[in-house]
Amino acid sequence: MVRLNPNYRKLVAGYLFSEIARRRQAFKDSHPEDKIWDLGIGNTTEPLTPAVSEGLEQGVNLLRSPDTYKGYGPERGMNELRESIAEQYFRRHGVDLTPSEIFVSDGAKPDTANIQSIFSPRTSIALQDPVYPVYLDTNVIAGRTGKFDEKTGKYERVIYMPCTEENGFIPEIPSEKAGLVYLCSPNNPTGTVMTRKSLERFVEYAHDHKSVIIFDSAYSDFITESGNLRSIYEIPDARSCAIEVSSFSKNAGFTGVRLGWTAVPNSLVVEGSNPGAVNNVWNRRQSTFFNGASNIAQTGGLLGVLSEKGQEECRELVAHYMGNAEIIRNGLDELGLRFYGGVNAPYIWMKTPDEMLSWDFFDKLLEEAHVVGTPGAGFGPSGEGFFRFSAFGHRNEVEQAMESIKSNLRL
Numbered sequence: 001m002v003r004l005n006p007n008y009r010k011l012v013a014g015y016l017f018s019e020i021a022r023r024r025q026a027f028k029d030s031h032p033e034d035k036i037w038d039l040g041i042g043n044t045t046e047p048l049t050p051a052v053s054e055g056l057e058q059g060v061n062l063l064r065s066p067d068t069y070k071g072y073g074p075e076r077g078m079n080e081l082r083e084s085i086a087e088q089y090f091r092r093h094g095v096d097l098t099p100s101e102i103f104v105s106d107g108a109k110p111d112t113a114n115i116q117s118i119f120s121p122r123t124s125i126a127l128q129d130p131v132y133p134v135y136l137d138t139n140v141i142a143g144r145t146g147k148f149d150e151k152t153g154k155y156e157r158v159i160y161m162p163c164t165e166e167n168g169f170i171p172e173i174p175s176e177k178a179g180l181v182y183l184c185s186p187n188n189p190t191g192t193v194m195t196r197k198s199l200e201r202f203v204e205y206a207h208d209h210k211s212v213i214i215f216d217s218a219y220s221d222f223i224t225e226s227g228n229l230r231s232i233y234e235i236p237d238a239r240s241c242a243i244e245v246s247s248f249s250k251n252a253g254f255t256g257v258r259l260g261w262t263a264v265p266n267s268l269v270v271e272g273s274n275p276g277a278v279n280n281v282w283n284r285r286q287s288t289f290f291n292g293a294s295n296i297a298q299t300g301g302l303l304g305v306l307s308e309k310g311q312e313e314c315r316e317l318v319a320h321y322m323g324n325a326e327i328i329r330n331g332l333d334e335l336g337l338r339f340y341g342g343v344n345a346p347y348i349w350m351k352t353p354d355e356m357l358s359w360d361f362f363d364k365l366l367e368e369a370h371v372v373g374t375p376g377a378g379f380g381p382s383g384e385g386f387f388r389f390s391a392f393g394h395r396n397e398v399e400q401a402m403e404s405i406k407s408n409l410r411l
């Protein structure tokens with residue numbers, strides 16, 4: 001007899017984004033004439049830039065000719081692309097990684113989801129709270145957590161690292177010993193970036209406790225203030241205790257094209273394993289479960305995104321979204337609302353007025369201003385009382401949304 005994996009039943013019902021879609025549809029049904037603006041999505045909206053489109057077209061052209069056609073490629077990704085990531089991304093930030101330490105993938109979400117599977121089922125996990133839901137849900141499915149407690153909003157056997165106004169949304173190192181420590185900086189949803197000092201403390205913690213840090217740097221290209229780290233390996237000791245996951249999704253508009261990478265340094269060690277073993281096991285996992293990222297996407301990444309012209313265009317693309325972030329910040333400022341982020345990340349994390357619950361504010365914003373955002377409570381218990389605005393959107397839509405908020409939101 002077959003049963004479903006019972007851990008799926010532990011997942012909290014009413015996934016955040018489906019509940020948002022439900023409430024939005026209900027509003028639409030009762031107000032068919034009204035336009036709804038969306039500042040809720042964490043999804044890119046602007047078209048591919050010219051150099052990036054050309055890179056992708058070259059990927060198709062290579063497949064068109066019998067001389068250059070290729071089928072399956074190396075599971076780790078094209079050699080030239082891994083070399084280019086080592087050169088363009090890491091060496092530019094003073095980090096020396098070899099191409100053999102870089103694995104190309106179909107995105108950062110699958111990699112942050114799958115990476116836990118190479119560690120022992122008994123490994124404990126520590127997470128920022130609020131958090132990008134993937135890190136938590138995949139560990140729930142893998143059976144590393146206990147039940148969800150409705151009263152606290154927490155799973156048993158998970159170490160939550162609160163990110164609050166008091167600590168500037170920078171987590172303290174856990175007081176307990178954690179196996180895997182997930183860090184996302186610049187952060188989704190709080191829009192804040194971890195300081196060098198705080199990352200150094202985590203690296204030291206990982207060394208002391210033989211933990212592994214999973215560092216998600218999907219938004220590193222959105223950092224505008226100098227002095228912030230784009231890669232955790234800018235801290236030299238991180239090579240022996242951290243895995244870094246990143247993506248072409250948000251900086252190059254590849255959310256639908258799909259391309260990312262994971263760095264697993266050869267010097268990374270875990271209990272009972274020699275240097276190189278983690279890299280080998282991740283390779284084994286990927287070559288068993290995955291057949292490589294699309295070669296069209298990889299050529300687009302190599303000849304488009306990572307070309308000099310592509311890099312320049314992608315910086316403009318990011319600047320467009322950060323311009324939206326500024327419009328949102330200015331609008332909230334005019335209304336006297338308190339908020340964080342939006343300077344080194346495309347998210348603005350707003351404190352709800354009068355300590356409103358975040359879902360109540362969601363309904364109020366939709367009813368009064370016809371704007372959709374994301375309730376902070378959906379990202380974890382410390383997200384209650386906060387609300388996420390996303391800077392992904394067309395300029396005129398973001399402007400209209402903010403005008404509507406300024407004119408119609410009753411504060």
Ligand SMILES: *Cc1c(COP(=O)(O)O)cnc(C)c1O
Nearest residue numbers: 107108109132188218247249260
């Ligand atoms: C959008 C996002 C990603 C990117 O995922 P892809 O699978 O590469 O599209 C990764 N991490 C976080 C925190 C994100 O918000």
